[in-house]
Amino acid sequence: MRISHPEAASIEEIVEAIRRLSPAQRRALMRRLSVSGLLQPDVLYADRRRLLIAPALGAAGLAQFRSALQSRRAPSSPNSPSSSPTKMQVQPERLPGKEPVIRGHAVLGAPKRASVELAPHQMQPLPGQAPEQPITVVLRGLTLKSGEAATAEYLLRWPGEAPQTVQARFAGQPTPAQALYDTLEKAVRAILSRLKESGADPATARLEVYCPSDQMIDELIGETPVADARLQTRHDRISALLDRFGEWRLLRVGDG
DSSP: OOOSOGGGOOHHHHHHHHHTSOHHHHHHHHHHHHHHTOSOOOOOGGGSSHHHHOGGGHHHHHHHHHHHHHHHHSOOOTTSOOSSOEEEEOOOSSOOSSSOEEEEEEEESSOTTOBOOOOTTOOOOOTTOOOSSOEEEEEEEEEOOTTSOOEEEEEEEOTTBOOEEEEEEEESOOOHHHHHHHHHHHHHHHHHHHHHHTTOOGGGOEEEEEESOHHHHHHHTTSSOOSSGGGHHHHHHHHHHHTTSSEEEEEETTOO
C-alpha cells in the first residue's frame, strides 16, 4: 500500500501500511522511532508515588519494600573493596581463536555498590522492578599502546549509585568496530546479570547507550546493513540482548 500524501493520511492508512511490513522492517521502524524520540513510552500516573496511591500493596507489600530498602542502604562490611581499582580475571567470553576476545576486565574508581543521594522525586525500586530512571552506558573507543594489551572502556551510571568505569582487556588486536561491539555486549550482559541478581525483570528496565560510532548505531537500529560480515554475529547477539529490555535507546556521544 502506497500513501501518496503522507500529511493527509489517516490513522487507518498508516496502520495498514505498517501491517504490510515484514517483521524485520517493523523492528527497524520501532528502533528508528525510539532513537529519534518520536516513540515516547506511556507513563501511568499509578507508577508514580506508588506507595501512596496504590493501597492494594497492603501492609505486607510495604514491609517487603522497606526491608529491601534497608538492605540496599546497609553499610558495607570492613572487608568491602576500597576505592582502588578492582581487577578481576574472567574467562574469555568466546572460545579463543583467530578472532580477538575479551580476556579480562578491571573496575576503576568507586566501589561497585557505592550509593549516592537520591533526588527528592526519586525512590528506590519496588521488589521485582528495575530503577525508574534509565540505566546509562557510555562507550569509549579502542586504546592501543605499544607493548600493552588492547583495551576499551565503558562508563556505567546506575540510578542511585556512583558512576563506575570498567576497562575491558582484549586478547589479540581487535578493530575499533569489533572493540565497540564486544564492549557493548559485555556491558549489557553485566546489566542483565545484575538485574537478575536483584530479582528485577529486564522488561521493567530502561537502557540508554551513548556510542561514538554513527555506523554502529545505524546498524543496530536497522537503518543500514552491517558493513563488516565479521560483525554480523556480534550484531545479532547484541540485538537479542537489547530486546530483553522494556525500552532501550542508542544515542550519539554528546547528544544528551
